[in-house]
Amino acid sequence: MNLALRDVRRNKLRFALTTLGIGMLIGVVIAMAGIYEGALTDALRLPRALDADLWVVQPRTFGPFAEPSRIPRDTRELIRRMPGVAAAGAVTFQTVQATAGRRPVRLFLEGYEIGRPGGPANLIAGHGLTESHYQIIADASSGLKVGETVPLGPYRDPFEVVGLTHGMVNSGGDPMAWVTLLDAQALQFAVPPALERREQASGRNRPTTTDINAVLVRLSPRAAPAAVAANIARWKHLAAVPEVEEERYLTAFVIQKMQAQLGMFMGILVAVSAVIITLIIYTLTMDKLRSIATLKFIGAPDRVIVAMIVQQALALGLSGFAIGLALIEKVKGGFPRRVQIEPRDLLVILAMIVVVCLAGSVLGVRAAIKVNPAEALAGG
Amino acid sequence: MDSPASPDRLPRVELAAISKHFGQGDTRVDALVDVALTVRAGEVVGLRGPSGCGKSTLLNVIGCVTEPSSGWMRLDGEPVYDGRFLRRDLRRLRLTRIGFIFQTHNLLPFLNATENIAAAMELAGMGHAEARERARALLAYFDMRQMRAYPSELSGGMAQRVAIARAIANEPHIILADEPTAPLDSAHAQGVMNLLERIAREQEAAVLVVTHDESIFHRFDRLISMHDGRIEAEEVPTHPVPAA
Numbered sequence: 025m026n027l028a029l030r031d032v033r034r035n036k037l038r039f040a041l042t043t044l045g046i047g048m049l050i051g052v053v054i055a056m057a058g059i060y061e062g063a064l065t066d067a068l069r070l071p072r073a074l075d076a077d078l079w080v081v082q083p084r085t086f087g088p089f090a091e092p093s094r095i096p097r098d099t100r101e102l103i104r105r106m107p108g109v110a111a112a113g114a115v116t117f118q119t120v121q122a123t124a125g126r127r128p129v130r131l132f133l134e135g136y137e138i139g140r141p142g143g144p145a146n147l148i149a150g151h152g153l154t155e156s157h158y159q160i161i162a163d164a165s166s167g168l169k170v171g172e173t174v175p176l177g178p179y180r181d182p183f184e185v186v187g188l189t190h191g192m193v194n195s196g197g198d199p200m201a202w203v204t205l206l207d208a209q210a211l212q213f214a215v216p217p218a219l220e221r222r223e224q225a226s227g228r229n230r231p232t233t234t235d236i237n238a239v240l241v242r243l244s245p246r247a248a249p250a251a252v253a254a255n256i257a258r259w260k261h262l263a264a265v266p267e268v269e270e271e272r273y274l275t276a277f278v279i280q281k282m283q284a285q286l287g288m289f290m291g292i293l294v295a296v297s298a299v300i301i302t303l304i305i306y307t308l309t310m311d312k313l314r315s316i317a318t319l320k321f322i323g324a325p326d327r328v329i330v331a332m333i334v335q336q337a338l339a340l341g342l343s344g345f346a347i348g349l350a351l352i353e354k355v356k357g358g359f360p361r362r363v364q365i366e367p368r369d370l371l372v373i374l375a376m377i378v379v380v381c382l383a384g385s386v387l388g389v390r391a392a393i394k395v396n397p398a399e400a401l402a403g404g
Numbered sequence: 405m406d407s408p409a410s411p412d413r414l415p416r417v418e419l420a421a422i423s424k425h426f427g428q429g430d431t432r433v434d435a436l437v438d439v440a441l442t443v444r445a446g447e448v449v450g451l452r453g454p455s456g457c458g459k460s461t462l463l464n465v466i467g468c469v470t471e472p473s474s475g476w477m478r479l480d481g482e483p484v485y486d487g488r489f490l491r492r493d494l495r496r497l498r499l500t501r502i503g504f505i506f507q508t509h510n511l512l513p514f515l516n517a518t519e520n521i522a523a524a525m526e527l528a529g530m531g532h533a534e535a536r537e538r539a540r541a542l543l544a545y546f547d548m549r550q551m552r553a554y555p556s557e558l559s560g561g562m563a564q565r566v567a568i569a570r571a572i573a574n575e576p577h578i579i580l581a582d583e584p585t586a587p588l589d590s591a592h593a594q595g596v597m598n599l600l601e602r603i604a605r606e607q608e609a610a611v612l613v614v615t616h617d618e619s620i621f622h623r624f625d626r627l628i629s630m631h632d633g634r635i636e637a638e639e640v641p642t643h644p645v646p647a648a
Contacts, residue, residue: 025519025526025535027512034514034554318510321469322570323499324527397469398460400510 027328028335031312042304043340047347049300050377053293054352055359057369060286062362067195067274071267073145074115076240077249079270080256083263088117088237089195089270090277095262097234100137106255108247113140114236116208119198122174129166129174131201132194135208141240144202150187156204161187166199176203178216183207195278197361209234294376302384305337309388313395320397333388334381341381345374413444414481416578416610417466422475422485424461424633435461436472437633443610445577448601450621450641451614453630459614462630463580466612467502468494480577499528503571503609505581509563511555517543517566518551524573542569546599561592568596572603579603581613590619597623 032039071079071089080103081093100114116135123129136142138153144161150170153159160176160183162168173182183203192200203211215223241264243252253264265273309316316329349370356363424436435458443449451459464470465477468484477485480501484490491497498504511520521539526532543551546565555563564584571579581600585593597620604611613624621627622641629637 025515025523025532027514027523030519031514314510315512315514318506318512320495321467321498321504321510322524322527323495323497325495328527398464400504400506 026335027332028339031332031336032339039340043343043347046297046301046304046340046344047351049293049297049348050344050373051348051351053290053297053373054348054365054370055356055363056286056290056293057373058352058356058363058365059359059361060283061364061366061369063195063197063279063282064275065364066193066197066362067279068271069192070194070200071270071274073192074142074240075145075242076141076267077243078241078253078256079265079267080239080241080262081237081265083257083261085263086273086277090273093237094235095237095239097236099236099262100239102259103239103241103256106252108244108252109241110244111141111242113137113142113240114205115142115240116205116212116237118208118212120176120211122176124168124172124174127167129168130198131162131166132196132198133201133203133208133211135203135205137205141242144187144189144192144200146189147187148190150185152187153202153204154186157207158183159186160184160201160203161189162201163192163199164188164190165193166201177211178214193362195274205236209236294380297377298380298384301337301341301380302387304340305333305385305388306391308336309333309391313391314400316392317395317397317400320395321400326393329392330389333392334385337381337385337388338378341377345377413446414608415442415444415478416480417441417443417612418478419466420476422465422472422477424465424470424472434633436465439475439633439635441628441635443578443612445608445610446604447625448604448611448613448623450624450627451612451630452616452621452627453636457630458633459630460582463582463612463614466578467504467580468497499524500574501576501578503574503576503579505564505567505571505579505584507583507586509555509567511563511566511570513555516552516554517548517558520555520566521570521573524570528574539569539573542573545569560587561595564588564592564596565599568599568603572607572609575607577607577609579609579611581611583615583617584613585615585617585620593617593620
């Protein structure tokens with residue numbers, strides 16, 4: 025006879041409420057892991073979608089995502105003519121804040137050359153850029169619709185939304201958007217007329233608007249990436265970074281702090297869960313001390329009593345895990361950033377819960393083992 | 405037929421010079437002093453005395469829950485204590501040879517009547533289905549129809565009947581009862597005594613009952629009085645004590 029199950033059955037409401045509380049706590053732990061995985065996916069989605077074999081950037085930088093990288097635009101022509109290069113495309117990246125209707129929209133804007141590497145893949149609505157100016161493709165998470173116009177830049181030039189992508193955001197969670205390279209450069213370096221007049225009056229040179237942030241390189245099938253990269257690096261003003269290295273920069277530098285932050289937060293939550301589960305198990309055991317004394321008096325072995333406590337602790341933890349998971353699965357769509365629940369993370373959290381439950385039952389088990397069976401008798 | 409106290413009957417409980425003290429020096433308390441007691445098969449023996457006289461300690465010693473300080477004890481014909489406990493699995497001894505009835509029934513609140521009885525049998529090694537079947541049979545034997553009722557849903561008398569059924573579930577040869585009629589009215593108290601007598605006679609069990617309840621003194625084959633840890637007197641009650 026499973027005494028733990030019988031106790032739970034008899035105290036269904038108390039068990040349900042306790043499990044719900046633990047479940048919500050575990051749900052937050054699952055959400056934390058999901059937010060980290062989501063950030064990782066978001067951060068890597070853009071470089072993977074751009075599908076470049078090499079990233080040509082300013083040397084001694086971890087650009088263009090980890091830190092600024094600026095190289096001349098004619099770099100693309102140089103690179104394209106190199107042996108082993110099948111295609112090359114110049115790109116720029118910048119964050120813009122705009123207003124669509126009355127709604128603020130923050131976009132991570134990429135400028136690219138139509139027909140060259142760097143454009144958006146897998147449109148879910150509309151079409152690609154067809155004009156040299158004032159067209160924009162945005163991710164659906166921005167809330168923009170095809171046909172809508174977004175004023176951008178110091179002159180508030182109207183950009184028409186011609187296409188939509190799905191699930192393309194940067195490491196900060198901002199939706200991606202694409203314009204032509206020319207438009208992107210104009211947006212990056214254009215200043216309001218008054219400032220431009222002041223700059224001219226002071227005799228300063230305006231920054232060149234032809235700079236780009238990187239060149240995306242696709243190699244011929246038989247080209248060796250290391251050899252092409254070494255060739256490019258012979259120009260002292262350029263560096264070639266393989267795609268995998270670019271991904272490493274992103275994970276190591278851009279989202280490392282977020283990982284540490286979420287890790288710390290998860291650690292605190294697990295510690296809080298451990299304390300709460302321990303207290304609940306201890307309280308449940310203390311409530312049953314007389315029953316435990318009676319069981320011992322009539323001859324129940326300690327293992328039956330220990331099993332009752334441990335099984336109840338595990339039932340609480342595992343039910344809480346199931347509730348937490350169901351809860352997060354239900355509400356994860358409402359999070360502002362992607363919550364990506366990975367089976368690997370769930371297994372780790374499940375293992376942590378089992379360990380916490382086993383550790384949490386130690387106090388209760390200790391109290392139960394110390395109960396004197398004679399306490400079942402009353403009077404003297 | 406010989407009387408329950410006849411020397412021809414098997415002694416189920418035999419105690420000789422059993423003493424138990426707690427503490428040392430100035431704080432020493434002698435809970436039991438040179439107690440000698442024999443309870444035979446089929447015998448129902450009452451144990452009375454003021455609070456703190458050692459009745460419950462004596463039950464704990466016979467139940468192998470408390471180790472005596474000195475003396476000698478044999479249970480169901482087997483030497484159990486001779487200056488030290490002679491067997492390691494006292495738990496098993498309690499489970500299979502001794503049945504306990506507590507003052508406040510001490511049924512497990514999360515098990516229903518049938519499960520409370522079946523649990524004792526399952527702990528002793530009986531299969532789940534067989535234990536449940538036998539538990540139901542025992543409840544029927546005690547005229548209990550509320551087989552699925554939880555202790556909190558039972559009256560005091562009914563709960564005590566379930567507790568007695570649990571105590572005899574493993575057919576023990578020794579039954580120890582600690583004030584089993586205390587929470588009951590007179591009619592139910594007599595009902596409990598009827599059951600204990602029936603069990604003693606039918607199962608050849610030795611029944612030792614700690615009680616303050618004078619209305620049941622006449623039901624015992626022998627009534628032992630304790631005072632300050634010693635057995636002070638022993639009598640064979642014959643007439644009911646008139647109600648006050």
